[in-house]
Amino acid sequence: MELSHGTVAVTLSHNPNISAYMVTNGVVSAADEADLVQPLKEGAALFLATTRATTPMQKLGNCTDPSTSCRHDADCSVGGHTDPPLSYGICDESSGYCITQGWCPKPYTAGANTQVSQLDGIEHLAITLIGTIDFPRLGGKNNWMTTEDGRNAKVTWSLPTVLKRGGVDQVEVTASGAVLSLVLKWSCQLGPGSKECLPALKVYDIGKGAGFYNEYAQYYQQSEGGTPVLHRDLNQARGIRLLVSSRGVARKIDAYACVLQLFVALALIPIASMLADLIMQNLFSERRHYREYKTETTPDFSDVRAKVEQMEKHTKSQNAKRLEYGEEA
Known part of the structure; x- marks a missing residue:
């Protein structure tokens, strides 16, 4: 506009x-x-x-000025009507x-x-x-x-x-x-x-x-x-x-401005990230590499976690016994 x-x-x-x-x-x-x-x-x-x-x-x-009435010359000396060389305070008593x-x-x-x-x-x-x-x-x-x-x-x-x-x-x-x-x-x-x-x-x-x-x-x-x-x-x-x-x-309708506004609006709503991920995984030529780097398989650390938990329990038990021994002493 x-x-x-x-x-x-x-x-x-x-x-x-x-x-x-x-x-x-x-x-x-x-x-x-x-x-x-x-x-x-x-x-x-x-x-x-x-x-x-x-x-x-x-x-x-x-000549006489109808806006300045007078009866005597003294009347023309009042109000700035004596202003040589345009006026000298003279009254035309006949008019x-x-x-x-x-x-x-x-x-x-x-x-x-x-x-x-x-x-x-x-x-x-x-x-x-x-x-x-x-x-x-x-x-x-x-x-x-x-x-x-x-x-x-x-x-x-x-x-x-x-x-x-x-x-x-x-x-x-x-x-x-x-x-x-x-x-x-x-x-x-x-x-x-x-x-x-x-x-x-x-x-x-x-x-x-x-x-x-x-x-x-x-x-x-x-x-x-x-x-x-x-x-x-x-x-x-x-x-x-x-x-x-x-x-x-x-x-005037501007196609370029309309497309720009559309993408700006999409960037401001949650669906933007979902739409970008969908396009990357299914439409881009390098989608296979994108899938590989999007998720990475890591080793199974479940056994290690169990051992850690067991050691934490043992440590807590030892600390409890020490406290108990200290109180008996």
């Missing part, structure tokens, strides 16, 4: 006739993998954004927030034009897993397996099926996100006449309802008064984080 780990690649797919879509401020727009998955290509993982807030055309400057240097405007503030997009039609999405695994210690040429080598393995599952197997609610996941572990589990019996080994999908909610949040941005330069100025579009997304892996166990 051997335990092993493999590799998995995951991609997002959708129904070719019915696509998922994003709703932004009541406006519906089609969405494909390039719109929903960020980053687009990631090893053994995939992030599907279900809710995304986009703040366009941010640039570096001094009621401290002024700090950063990417402006901040999301959801005046002039930010933050747009929130919601994924709909999640039931039309599916994931495709391409997995491999290898069992090198068991030997043989067919111990490396993949879902792409022609075996009748299922590789595509609808997203609602994946969520159901993970025990998470589709509505809650769309709003707050989730972190799921997707495992292709292999249980293989190798060797001649064995059945085709097919992986099974196991889904685990490792986030335990904590959701998943991610930020990313697209950077570009835009001319202002003839001078190029660095800008960015900030994306704040919640969604489904999928971590994929491949692992399994394989078993």
